[in-house]
Amino acid sequence: MTRSDRCGAFTLLELVIALAAAAIVAAFALPGWREQIARGHRIDAVAAIYRAAQFIDMQATSMTALPAGFDRAPATGPPAYRLHLLPADESNGGYAIAADPVESGPMRGDACGAFVLDATGARSNQVAGGSVAAATSQMCWRDR
Numbered sequence: 001m002t003r004s005d006r007c008g009a010f011t012l013l014e015l016v017i018a019l020a021a022a023a024i025v026a027a028f029a030l031p032g033w034r035e036q037i038a039r040g041h042r043i044d045a046v047a048a049i050y051r052a053a054q055f056i057d058m059q060a061t062s063m064t065a066l067p068a069g070f071d072r073a074p075a076t077g078p079p080a081y082r083l084h085l086l087p088a089d090e091s092n093g094g095y096a097i098a099a100d101p102v103e104s105g106p107m108r109g110d111a112c113g114a115f116v117l118d119a120t121g122a123r124s125n126q127v128a129g130g131s132v133a134a135a136t137s138q139m140c141w142r143d144r
């Protein structure tokens with residue numbers, strides 16, 4: 001073999017260095033990428049809640065369930081959240097809409113839990129036990 005035949009190939013050391021650099025970049029990029037995906041799902045849930053609230057406000061009759069198309073987020077693809085109406089009482093202004101993470105979906109176990117919007121415009125989050133999570137509510141509804 002002459003010297004000119006070997007010049008076009010990579011050495012094993014060069015390949016290992018390139019793979020190590022790619023692994024380091026991936027180690028820093030993947031957690032941020034996952035958080036952006038989760039943020040996108042949360043934005044979809046909040047948008048679906050507002051869309052459902054507008055639909056309910058435009059109806060002349062009281063509703064007991066959300067119609068198809070208003071009962072999930074996102075509207076296409078596999079659902080990450082399921083929307084449902086909560087019973088009316090004197091504190092919520094006539095209705096409340098909750099967006100619960102789908103048990104087998106990508107948002108199960110999310111710190112924000114379920115998003116809740118009532119007819120008075122009050123926003124909150126409920127964690128798995130049913131308690132209201134005031135500390136995470138500011139973070140979860142931020143910029144929405």
